[in-house]
Amino acid sequence: MFAGGLVENSRTNMPRTSRLLNAGETWSCDQEYTWRELxxxxxxxxxxxxxxxxxxxxxxxxxxxxxxxxxxVLKLNNVGCLDLNLPYELRSSWLFEDIAVAVHCNCGRVQ
Incomplete structure (x- = not known):
């Protein structure tokens, strides 16, 4: 390490700022957690x-x-269909349903 917060570049032996060593932080996206009511x-x-x-x-x-x-998640069964994946006692009252939940924010190119 050089004086003044500079770091030696191993390929060119030229100094570069240490700020560039933390460039991975610029890939992160700020996020907050919320509760979604179903x-x-x-x-x-x-x-x-x-x-x-x-x-x-x-x-x-x-x-x-x-x-x-x-x-x-479980959804109250109003139709009368039976979900055989549920325990016998719950089949007449509930159905499994898939919902998409946002779990992380990703930094990348949109394709």
């Missing part, structure tokens, strides 16, 4: 999901976008 007919009624606070990252060259995962 309604009274769902169990659990609330699921925790992430909200992306930035629209761009990496100095504006990339975009922050949510990453979704499917989560199985």
């Amino acid at each position: 309604g009274e007919k769902y169990y659990p009624r609330y699921v925790r999901e992430v909200k992306c606070l930035n629209t761009t990252c990496m100095f504006g060259h990339y975009t922050c976008s949510p990453v979704y995962m499917n989560v199985k």
